[in-house]
Amino acid sequence: MTIRAAALALLLLAAFSAEADGRVAVIAHRGWHRAPGVGAENSIAALAAAQDAGFWGSEFDVHMTLDERLVVRHDDKIRGTNIWQQTYADIADFALSNGERLPTLDEYLSQGSRSKSTMLVLEVKKEGSDAAACRLADLAVEAVRRHGLLSPDRIMFISFSNAACKHLAAKLPGFQIQCITTRDPDLVHADGVPGIDFLHSDYASASRSNWIARAHELGMTVGAWTVDATNAIDSTVSRGVDAITSNYPDRVRDRLGFLELSLPRFSAGASKFHATFIQSWKCRDWTAEEWRAEFLAAREAGFDALVLQSCCDIVRGEPGPGAAQDPANYPDAAAYCMYPSEIPELAGSYRSSQNGGDALALALDAAAETGMRLWIGTVNDDLWWKFGWGAPAPDGAGGTFFESWCASNAALCSAIVSEIRARYGATRGDRIAGWYYTSELWNFDAACAGTDAGLYAHVLGANAAATVAAAGPGEPVLVCPFWNPDLSTPAQFGSFVSNFVAAAGFRPIDVYAPQDGGGAGRAPALIREWALAQKEALGGAMRFWIDCETFREPDYVPMPVEDLRADWEAVADLVSGAVVFAWHHYYEGTALAAPFSAFAHEGARNRTASPVPVPFAWLDDAFPRRAFSPAEFDALAESDTDGDGLATWAEYLCGTDPADSASRLLATIEIAPDGEPLVGWNLVNPLPGSSCVVEGSPALSPAPVWSTNALPSSPFFRVRLSYPGLD
Numbered sequence: 001m002t003i004r005a006a007a008l009a010l011l012l013l014a015a016f017s018a019e020a021d022g023r024v025a026v027i028a029h030r031g032w033h034r035a036p037g038v039g040a041e042n043s044i045a046a047l048a049a050a051q052d053a054g055f056w057g058s059e060f061d062v063h064m065t066l067d068e069r070l071v072v073r074h075d076d077k078i079r080g081t082n083i084w085q086q087t088y089a090d091i092a093d094f095a096l097s098n099g100e101r102l103p104t105l106d107e108y109l110s111q112g113s114r115s116k117s118t119m120l121v122l123e124v125k126k127e128g129s130d131a132a133a134c135r136l137a138d139l140a141v142e143a144v145r146r147h148g149l150l151s152p153d154r155i156m157f158i159s160f161s162n163a164a165c166k167h168l169a170a171k172l173p174g175f176q177i178q179c180i181t182t183r184d185p186d187l188v189h190a191d192g193v194p195g196i197d198f199l200h201s202d203y204a205s206a207s208r209s210n211w212i213a214r215a216h217e218l219g220m221t222v223g224a225w226t227v228d229a230t231n232a233i234d235s236t237v238s239r240g241v242d243a244i245t246s247n248y249p250d251r252v253r254d255r256l257g258f259l260e261l262s263l264p265r266f267s268a269g270a271s272k273f274h275a276t277f278i279q280s281w282k283c284r285d286w287t288a289e290e291w292r293a294e295f296l297a298a299r300e301a302g303f304d305a306l307v308l309q310s311c312c313d314i315v316r317g318e319p320g321p322g323a324a325q326d327p328a329n330y331p332d333a334a335a336y337c338m339y340p341s342e343i344p345e346l347a348g349s350y351r352s353s354q355n356g357g358d359a360l361a362l363a364l365d366a367a368a369e370t371g372m373r374l375w376i377g378t379v380n381d382d383l384w385w386k387f388g389w390g391a392p393a394p395d396g397a398g399g400t401f402f403e404s405w406c407a408s409n410a411a412l413c414s415a416i417v418s419e420i421r422a423r424y425g426a427t428r429g430d431r432i433a434g435w436y437y438t439s440e441l442w443n444f445d446a447a448c449a450g451t452d453a454g455l456y457a458h459v460l461g462a463n464a465a466a467t468v469a470a471a472g473p474g475e476p477v478l479v480c481p482f483w484n485p486d487l488s489t490p491a492q493f494g495s496f497v498s499n500f501v502a503a504a505g506f507r508p509i510d511v512y513a514p515q516d517g518g519g520a521g522r523a524p525a526l527i528r529e530w531a532l533a534q535k536e537a538l539g540g541a542m543r544f545w546i547d548c549e550t551f552r553e554p555d556y557v558p559m560p561v562e563d564l565r566a567d568w569e570a571v572a573d574l575v576s577g578a579v580v581f582a583w584h585h586y587y588e589g590t591a592l593a594a595p596f597s598a599f600a601h602e603g604a605r606n607r608t609a610s611p612v613p614v615p616f617a618w619l620d621d622a623f624p625r626r627a628f629s630p631a632e633f634d635a636l637a638e639s640d641t642d643g644d645g646l647a648t649w650a651e652y653l654c655g656t657d658p659a660d661s662a663s664r665l666l667a668t669i670e671i672a673p674d675g676e677p678l679v680g681w682n683l684v685n686p687l688p689g690s691s692c693v694v695e696g697s698p699a700l701s702p703a704p705v706w707s708t709n710a711l712p713s714s715p716f717f718r719v720r721l722s723y724p725g726l727d
Helices: 044-053 105-112 130-146 162-171 185-190 200-204 211-217 230-238 249-259 288-301 359-370 382-386 401-431 445-449 455-470 490-504 524-538 561-569 593-600 616-622 630-638 648-654
Strands: 025-028 057-064 070-072 119-124 155-159 177-180 195-199 221-225 243-246 275-278 305-308 312-316 333-337 373-377 379-381 432-436 477-479 546-549 578-581 667-671 677-681 691-697 716-722
Touching: 025 044, 025 119, 025 249, 044 057, 044 105, 044 249, 057 105, 057 130, 070 105, 070 130, 105 130, 119 130, 130 155, 130 162, 155 162, 162 177, 177 221, 185 211, 195 200, 195 211, 200 221, 200 230, 211 221, 230 243, 230 249, 243 249, 275 288, 288 305, 288 359, 288 593, 305 359, 305 432, 312 382, 359 373, 359 401, 373 401, 379 382, 379 401, 401 432, 401 455, 445 455, 445 490, 455 477, 455 490, 490 524, 524 561, 546 561, 561 593, 616 630, 616 648, 630 648, 667 716, 677 716
Parallel strands: 025 057, 025 243, 057 119, 119 155, 155 177, 177 195, 195 221, 221 243, 275 305, 275 578, 305 373, 312 379, 373 432, 432 477, 546 578
Antiparallel strands: 057 070, 312 333, 667 677, 691 716
């Protein structure tokens, strides 16, 4: 068999165009160095401030010393001499204006790894030559890799060096690289660089007025720097840039309001859906292989993470004759904990013997192996569902049963967050995407009618505040309320949401993702009306996503994908991200799995950029027990790891083993009794759209002339495997 390899297609990044819906990524220039108490640009304190504030990204500058140590500083010189002309020992004692010592790149990335939501924007300085800039770029990539940050959703690169940008674009396909330049976008694009970054005033010149639109036509992203003044912010946003870098990122955020970009980032591989819920009762007895299979299936479907709805379930028995809202009236309870907790309230709780009592460790390990992450829900106490209907019942001691239960539940949730971080943070902390606030809020009738005098919002806000306070910097909290149009109006629920969010103290990195009502068969127009009211109620206090249901009531049957599409499209322009409930329960392993995945990945890349798009799961099976970044998957698909002359993508097409040089597509020829040749081949699991054709040639030299017309008289045969787009 012979295949003439197609030219490697240029991977165009799925550029996020601010021109399409007005959203812009806000990047703190040299960190948020103007934040109170920071006082020094490119300091570790400035990066930490940007992370704590939840800005989309934080930019920093990297230099290389004479002995190839990398340091973070903007200015080229220290004590009057170029950094690249000094050894690290010459400058190691240099102090920043806030008293910090000059940070090395490793020290800076150590802080960078503490936030999973702030993009690190690494500027490669030009140094003394193109060769030096490219060397600096290579060393920076290796440092980023050492810190576990070499992923398109954690790091992007910018540089004034055209050579360094071109070098990085070739080295890291699928990553966002922007050339800081005044060159025509077509010239930058011709270098294979997927983005440009201009001084904001450069856009105003007549000769460059169409450059932003042209860059977007080419699939490139466009950034603007350094945008500080109010009029500059407004004019730059109006021109449709994707990202704004500013010394005053807080000022930019204030001007943008709802238009600030959160996730998804403008990078390759983004899906419509970040994560899917999975309930603990379904997975707490899973083995390591079952967890790995689930993460692989979820990633192939387009998710970045799973949301574990709870890691601890408290199941109450039947109530006694006492008050319905009195926790003491439910004396029997069983706690199911997915890890070996030492919290007194969970002492003696049941843990599965099938996974050694630590299903959470297995889940986090599987997330690491597959390059995925896990949102961790805290406590699901079914007593929660006994409250919320009517006014909270008084407890006879001047308070309400609801208040006392919320206080004890808040303490337990906070303790679980702290215990999990202490137990797994050092070894598996980078796999924790954030924390899920398990108690599902809804438009409680008393609260939204205003007859509870604000009690629900205050008490529930304090309950959520405990989880927010326990979450570390850069660890977002996800809350997914739902709504019932029979209980209140969108405006009434919005008022309750405003009060709840204020009482909880949510941060800009936290996520409010209302369940879209699709599970109850709500009309898309109604879903939009309620989503809009809740978004307006947030006032920009936190990120706004949507939680799309994948089932229909009352029978809880899987929702047709076309209905899911209608629900999602009803709010797509309002949100900056989405999760679903729930892939495993309703779609995985069904006839709807493939249509869902196709919908999730419209306009994005979920497979490799090789001539035949190789599924990530197949590569994981072929090369197990490694976590690959998207760029590494691309390189792996293009490589010939077993040296048999076929790239991995070709072996996927052939159904052969890319790790075994003896595994090849072979043709066989036998002569039938009537003298007719019988040609066969060992192709297994052919891809849809592929086909095999038997061709003949009258001779092999000076050059064979293969054709189906000469059969069966030709003395020479071959089997040609074809696939759309390949010759």
